């Protein structure tokens with residue numbers, strides 16, 4: 001029987017079988033941020049453990065850094081953990097990109113950008129969106145702080161082998177439809193728990209034609225479907241993306257690595273526990289209406305009626321979501337006014353995201369009194385965007401051009417909406433309180449967020465593309 | 467770590483689907499909060515009113531559920547963010563076992579690191595448990611027996627559950643993962659030595 005991409009990478013990292021499907025898995029990369037990574041290093045010290053391979057680790061205080069340009073360390077949350085986190089990394093010999101470094105950014109953006117994330121590598125971080133790195137063909141997933149201590153002190157983790165799922169995106173996306181819409185659509189169809197216990201491989205011609213950044217967006221949302229791991233097989237697009245990056249292999253190592261990466265794809269007869277086929281041509285731009293990523297509809301859709309929910313629990317959940325979000329059943333999503341626009345987060349803050357959003361913003365103005373933020377995912381993305389003049393496009397229109405940080409995705413740095421305010425956001429979670437207590441979040445793609453910025457309300461971006 | 471063998475305790479019903487870890491420990495209280503204080507912020511959006519007073523309608527603010535050591539939760543419990551604070555918060559409330567139809571995958575792994583037992587049972591069984599706990603709170607004493615892998619509800623037959631052999635023996639002994647792995651350092655070193663040959667590009671400076 002053939003092997004899947006996941007199986008190949010998994011098998012290459014098994015240090016020991018522990019019985020009952022669990023293994024001791026070797027980890028090639030570990031990333032630390034200022035919340036879970038900070039806690040992990042503190043626990044590690046309390047327990048008298050040491051970091052065995054600091055050279056395989058990378059840290060960045062991406063969560064508590066403010067996105068205020070030139071004042072990223074000024075916030076209270078950063079003050080509480082940022083400097084100590086940097087100090088902890090230093091003490092343990094871990095390379096950490098501080099906010100002033102040109103290498104700073106959201107870990108899930110800078111790992112790939114530096115060529116530290118590699119196809120076929122295993123990678124963990126104390127962060128559920130670590131699955132993002134699967135866009136390059138890495139086997140990457142989020143863990144807790146205690147597990148992180150285990151990883152730092154042994155370079156391994158105990159993990160039970162997940163089941164395998166493949167989602168095939170067939171066909172080509174229509175105009176205005178982005179990778180974000182494709183994955184939100186699937187989450188809407190399958191629900192937030194469909195992927196629990198699975199490692200998901202994304203395949204099909206729409207994935208094969210997609211850039212690495214789009215693949216990362218898709219993998220990023222795996223966890224919103226319950227899957228800790230999402231992966232795309234590396235191909236020429238991946239190899240081109242990595243070539244010449246700071247930490248990508250060089251010389252003979254590069255050639256050997258490429259030869260290895262070319263073997264990392266699912267065999268024709270690989271078995272999956274579940275397969276899902278998606279007709280991409282049917283997907284329209286998506287927007288969430290509720291407080292879970294599965295609460296999503298096409299932009300020309302309406303807020304669903306709780307009475308149509310499949311079961312009483314789902315009905316209750318929908319009622320609670322509507323109460324929080326302040327929308328009515330049957331209401332059109334188009335035209336819902338927003339107070340905030342957030343373009344950023346590890347889901348959608350890379351250069352292609354900013355280019356696409358700028359394309360919509362160009363020559364238009366941010367509507368009325370709304371606040372619109374463009375927050376690049378890394379200092380390097382910011383510099384690249386500035387070199388292309390995208391910053392001017394945003395600021396000319398009335399956007400604030402911010403510095404790299406997780407920022408409004410989770411508000412750990414103190415940047416939040418006011419209670420009751422409504423945002424359209426390119427991030428990944430529309431949970432209750434995610435962007436601040438009482439804040440109402442609508443998830444969408446960068447172009448949809450840009451369209452709302454210039455119209456003042458949730459808008460079908462396709463109308464601005466005509 | 468405290469071993470988990472058999473626990474007989476009050477079980478609190480919180481049977482809602484998709485309760486995420488942002489609800490269990492909201493970000494606004496999280497940064498810099500020590501692990502030992504996490505119980506104080508557990509379920510804050512539901513447990514407290516806007517003025518900081520307790521919300522009497524929330525189950526964990528009611529007697530006898532304040533004393534609960536078992537939580538009966540809905541499908542996909544503790545999904546979302548990987549924050550281990552969710553486990554520490556439950557622990558802070560005195561919870562030692564959670565029974566649900568399913569868990570967020572990262573949360574389940576985090577539970578084992580603190581000696582909390584996540585028990586997966588079918589939806590109808592868990593919903594039935596929740597109804598029992600609601601209907602007769604003061605007699606809602608459930609037994610979660612890891613030695614024999616079964617839950618004994620106040621009424622009805624014991625229900626068997628599955629537990630990974632590895633996780634089970636670790637919990638029974640009160641061992642976390644690190645203790646187990648420390649016995650395998652030579653195997654890890656041997657793996658790395660061979661892997662450096664196979665994939666030198668993974669190891670900087672090799």
Ligand code: SF4
Pocket residue numbers: 062063106108127129345346347405406409410427428
């Ligand atoms: S951008 Fe948001 S989802 Fe991504 S790592 Fe930061 S807080 Fe987590």
